Amino acid sequence: MILLEPTTPSSQSSYTGALSTSSPIFYRPQSTTEDYHYYQALQVTITAAGTYVFTSTSGMDTRAYFYRPVFDPSNSTGNLIADNDDGADQFQFRLQVNLELGQTYVLVVTTHEEYVTGSFSVLATGPAYTNLLAITPSTSRPITARKFLTSILSITIVLPLFDFTYRLRTYSSLTFSATHFNNECL
Numbered sequence: 406m407i408l409l410e411p412t413t414p415s416s417q418s419s420y421t422g423a424l425s426t427s428s429p430i431f432y433r434p435q436s437t438t439e440d441y442h443y444y445q446a447l448q449v450t451i452t453a454a455g456t457y458v459f460t461s462t463s464g465m466d467t468r469a470y471f472y473r474p475v476f477d478p479s480n481s482t483g484n485l486i487a488d489n490d491d492g493a494d495q496f497q498f499r500l501q502v503n504l505e506l507g508q509t510y511v512l513v514v515t516t517h518e519e520y521v522t523g524s525f526s527v528l529a530t531g532p533a534y535t536n537l538l539a540i541t542p543s544t545s546r547p548i549t550a551r552k553f554l555t556s557i558l559s560i561t562i563v564l565p566l567f568d569f570t571y572r573l574r575t576y577s578s579l580t581f582s583a584t585h586f587n588n589e590c591l
């Protein structure tokens with residue numbers, strides 16, 4: 406008699422994409438810097454409740470954040486239900502979550518370090534097919550790159566200041582020369 410081990414039905418789905426300089430940016434949770442990260446938001450739809458595992462494959466040090474029911478890039482800690490950095494080898498994320506039918510979920514793929522670009526793929530494993538759809542989430546507040554803003558502020562404040570100082574010096578030396586000239590004439 407052969408006893409068959411009960412097996413859990415497993416289904417795999419994948420998504421392949423890339424982060425580029427034209428990808429949307431956000432300030433990810435647990436960031437130690439004030440700098441932004443590129444991200445790709447994927448809407449996760451399932452056809453059966455259960456435990457699902459999302460794993461990345463990439464040359465980048467990836468990081469994942471999982472949201473329910475929506476992801477607002479300007480509030481990256483709101484609705485956050487799970488996250489992972491290096492659960493798999495080679496600094497890849499491995500995120501395990503229990504998903505319910507009728508709920509909407511968003512998986513955000515980003516990187517550990519800021520400003521990193523590159524290609525990646527995500528493999529979803531679970532009791533049924535997982536649909537991973539690339540979406541552009543709406544932002545409740547506009548996200549501005551703080552570094553870029555600082556550069557603009559430097560140009561608009563510091564440069565005119567230099568110009569003013571230069572003009573002041575030129576004017577002072579001209580005044581001095583004029584006074585000097587007048588004194589010599591007397």
Ligand SMILES: [Ca+2]
Nearest residue numbers: 466467490496
């Ligand atoms: Ca990682």
